[in-house]
Amino acid sequence: MAVGEVEEAVISHPDVVAAIAFSAEHDVLQEVVGIAIVSSPNRPRLDLQSLHEFLGDSGLLTAPKWPQCLVFMNELPKSNTNKLKAD
Secondary structure, eight states: OHHHHHHHHTTTSEEEEEEEEEEEEEEEEEEEEEEEEEEEEOOOOOHHHHHHHHHHTTSSSSSSGSEEEEEEEEOOOOOOOOOOOOO
């Protein structure tokens, strides 16, 4: 799975300003896709079910690539050179 593909699909949602995908541990599947998002200002927070509906309706991602863990952030961490920090 291409992480950028997941991020691009999630960012295309009108209530998402920025997103970064990550790997999350799972008891049965061992690993699932997680996503940290920055919500659009003055909009309600997106829930996982609504995100799945959007991704399914838009056809941007197949169901196995849908995030199973959703984290909200005020902003994504960036380095001094304005690049996303992955650590």
